[in-house]
Amino acid sequence: MPPRKRATITDVAAAAGVAASTVSRAFTRPGRVNQHTREHVLAVAEELGYAPNPAARALESGRTGTLALLVPDITNPYFSGVIKGAERAAAAAGLTLVLGDTAENPGQEEQLVRRLGPAVDGFVLSASRLPDEQLRRAAELNPIALVNRATPGVACVVADFDSGTRQIVDHLASLGHRALVFLGGPPESWSGARRWAGLQAAAARAGLEVRRFGPYVPTLGGGPAAADAVIAAGATAVVAHNDMLAIGVMQRLAERGVGVPTDVSVVGFDDIVGAEFCHPTLTTLAERTEDAGARAVEAVVAQVLTRASEPPTRVLPTQLVVRRSTGPVHTAPPN
């Protein structure tokens, strides 16, 4: 078995009888090389299976043609939308997208940013758990765009949680609920904080009581603990940090014989794919995740091209998708 050996630009140059720089130009400056030689060079390259080495290219230009997207949990379907959108936008810009899973862990995230930093042209940090200060420093070394996280001086695209939480509260209030419980996610979660703040404000406006439980793991696995707390508290309406937690809660409630929405109404955030086929189907606040991913990539690309002085903040609308997990309040609490 022959040793693995890739053809280099010099191999192509030799085989084509031209200088390496001509080969380089044939690939990168189609205009500045004779039509014939260009075709010849490309043919030879094709035959040799030559592909430019991005590492070498990066060394010279400082550009790697690669963007990194870091998410807290690749398994969470919420991020599928962000990833999809980011990938589409990156492909459109001729860039490769690298994905990293930070495992909801600021340490892991920091390490990835540091390690990947020199290897990529920029970062999209989705639901970053990094403290403001660290984000600021990271933004000095690489173009960065944040998704659902805001910090001064860093580009970001965020969902409109103020409007969204108001929609949730109004919906619950119109069903007769007088109080709600928020099931909190990770304490470092910026959107978690925004959701909670929004709920409080909206509830105050509508005259509802709000309490926060948690923090819970924002996955199916966080469901039982949260659901049990809900039952113990006799709540009639709960708003979960995200859909995965909401679904986990509904599973546990079903196990314990508590009806949704008859006894308890459940609302999630994200509108993940599963929200339309869980049981009952989940009322949830939909974000435009694909858009968010795409806009964030565009923001990074913009920074790569020209360094704007004050990076933009984009707010994306949210809308409440009402399904079967919410209903009129019952006068008698569960149990």
Added chain:
Amino acid sequence: MPPRKRATITDVAAAAGVAASTVSRAFTRPGRVNQHTREHVLAVAEELGYAPNPAARALESGRTGTLALLVPDITNPYFSGVIKGAERAAAAAGLTLVLGDTAENPGQEEQLVRRLGPAVDGFVLSASRLPDEQLRRAAELNPIALVNRATPGVACVVADFDSGTRQIVDHLASLGHRALVFLGGPPESWSGARRWAGLQAAAARAGLEVRRFGPYVPTLGGGPAAADAVIAAGATAVVAHNDMLAIGVMQRLAERGVGVPTDVSVVGFDDIVGAEFCHPTLTTLAERTEDAGARAVEAVVAQVLTRASEPPTRVLPTQLVVRRSTGPVHTAPPN
């Protein structure tokens, strides 16, 4: 705003009052440098926020410290397990994992392999749609491991579909079904072919009739077309290419008033997260996806270290998870 400027090895060397090579050694050959100088160098590097440039490193060594994992659809929760496992194994080996979405598209996949090839130390190709010949050629340029795909001369880890399909058929037969319909996925899908072949063989053994419909898009969106075909054919049991399609089928059946499992039993493949919270919960063949991802990464790493003459094939067990979507056959067909 100052221009973005990363510290290089020479900056560190100058600041520490040593040669660049010493800095290099301090990072890569801890033994071959004086304990004191090493500590000093590392401290200076830390202060300057220096991180070695992987591109430059790669240029010399040919190693990039990066592995690429290509999946047909990052949105499909099935791949979450593979990704998770691959990420864990890559991290354990000190490697960065790059993810690529091939959009179920061989052309896209080929382009990614070609483009990423020089930038990574190896590939894990999950459910690759590439023809054998192209896989073979790609394997000459980069270490490759396949997940749920086999081709001579390339390392692979596959699920035991022979046993799995037998479990499915036996389960359905024991419920009294005398015939089943397979709802096919993408024609290029190797595991799709294996699933169909396995079902045919197992059905022959058990004396069941089998038919194949499709191909259908292996997502929720493929459900309606498949479900309508199922209803038209009056089938009592269907086995879908994967869980997403199965769930899509169940949604459509519910819309059309066909009961699952009362009128039709539905079986999926993959045991994605949603399978335990869709309605009814889905009977499906579980694979050890995390293991598969991890084993595949290990296989690639092994090839990076020493080039084995005959790369291994690993078969991972599968098990049927029986939930609520399958039940006894009814004598009267739906409609």
Added chain:
DNA sequence: TTGAAAGCGCTAACAT
């Protein structure tokens, strides 16, 4: 133990 120098593959001046 450390430094000096060469070179990895490629691109960008500069020269022709």
Added chain:
DNA sequence: ATGTTAGCGCTTTCAA
């Protein structure tokens, strides 16, 4: 239009 040369950041001989 094309060739020559230098150098990107790093590792690796080879000397000292």
